[in-house]
Amino acid sequence: MRRFLPGAALVGVPLALALLGPLFTGEPGPRGVSYTSGAGHPLGTDFMGRDVVAQVLHGGRTVVVVALAATVLAYAVALPLGLAAALTDHRRIEDLMMRPLDVLLAVPSLLLILLVAAVFSPGASGLALLIALVNIPDAARIVRAAAAGPAAAPSVEALRMQGETWWRTAVGHVGRTCLRTLAADAGIRLTGALYLVATAAFLGVGVTPDAADWAVMVDRNRPGLSVQPWAVIVPAVLIVALTTGTNLLFDAALEGGRPARRRPPKGLRR
Structure with missing residues (x-):
């Protein structure tokens, strides 16, 4: 349980975005002016002027x-x-x-x-x-x-x-x-x-x-990292969370099948 909850949280967000994200948005969006932000682009746009949120939802x-x-x-x-x-x-x-x-x-x-x-x-x-x-x-x-x-x-x-x-x-x-x-x-x-x-x-x-791919987003938006960091940070964090959470979930599953250690009687403890 100690590793299951953090692992499930880390895996759940990127997995939900990867599998369900395309259902909540249309196409990744047309090309426009690169690295802009505004009411229609809460995380800005990528190197081709496409909405970062739409790219993240499609990219996993x-x-x-x-x-x-x-x-x-x-x-x-x-x-x-x-x-x-x-x-x-x-x-x-x-x-x-x-x-x-x-x-x-x-x-x-x-x-x-x-x-x-x-x-x-x-x-x-x-x-x-x-x-x-x-x-x-x-x-x-x-x-x-x-x-x-x-x-x-x-x-x-x-x-x-x-x-x-x-x-x-x-x-x-x-x-x-x-x-x-x-x-x-x-x-x-x-x-x-x-x-x-x-x-x-x-x-x-x-x-x-x-x-529209998380790894491609990290690669192609690196030159504009100082101008538009979200186009790099968000997909990179999602990839790291997915890999780290996967290991935690498997560790939790293995711990679940391990027999519990018996603590020695109180009088024998040092």
């Missing part, structure tokens, strides 16, 4: 949806791959599954995104696939390491002798045993995906240079 959906989709796609591949590597009895099969992932780990994720984007110019869906691709190797190694111990337990051999299916043995038993570790990694993975989406958008990958 790409960051949130792409990061969530990339995390889900990464685990959809990494989970069965890591469990299969942990449960196999053949070292060569395990090497065949895991060694190609080491090659991908040797390439910096942002560099790989930039190289692929320079050739194919991906949109939002392509960016989600790219971020999922760079997250699969590390996530699969985490799954394999977390499942290695439970996979070698006598209970797994007993399930095999009873004729249980691979899916029930791997996911239902081994995967459930290491669920806390995977949940902690999923929080880090989602935060990393948010960082990559924002960085890619900051560099113009996956979005157009004048798109």
Whole structure:
């Protein structure tokens, strides 16, 4: 509870703006005179003369949806791959599954995104696939390491002798045993995906240079920071709140499943 309430507050505001914001406003607005303010523009306008409030309401959906989709796609591949590597009895099969992932780990994720984007110019869906691709190797190694111990337990051999299916043995038993570790990694993975989406958008990958996007707003409005700070500060704060709140929520969820510590009797306390 100590971390859940701050995490929910930090995540709730940017998440509500990202998912519901476009419902409360029309198009981001026509281009006008840059960096103006007035009754119709409570937070001023951006570098292209568009209303900052409208840009903020439209600019979070790409960051949130792409990061969530990339995390889900990464685990959809990494989970069965890591469990299969942990449960196999053949070292060569395990090497065949895991060694190609080491090659991908040797390439910096942002560099790989930039190289692929320079050739194919991906949109939002392509960016989600790219971020999922760079997250699969590390996530699969985490799954394999977390499942290695439970996979070698006598209970797994007993399930095999009873004729249980691979899916029930791997996911239902081994995967459930290491669920806390995977949940902690999923929080880090989602935060990393948010960082990559924002960085890619900051560099113009996956979005157009004048798109209504929080990261694009930070990048394109930096030259006018001293004139119109809200066009930079508001989207930057929303991105930071989203990533920080996500980690707090996952930490709170993990603490909720931890057994409470028993305090020693009063006479034994120092």
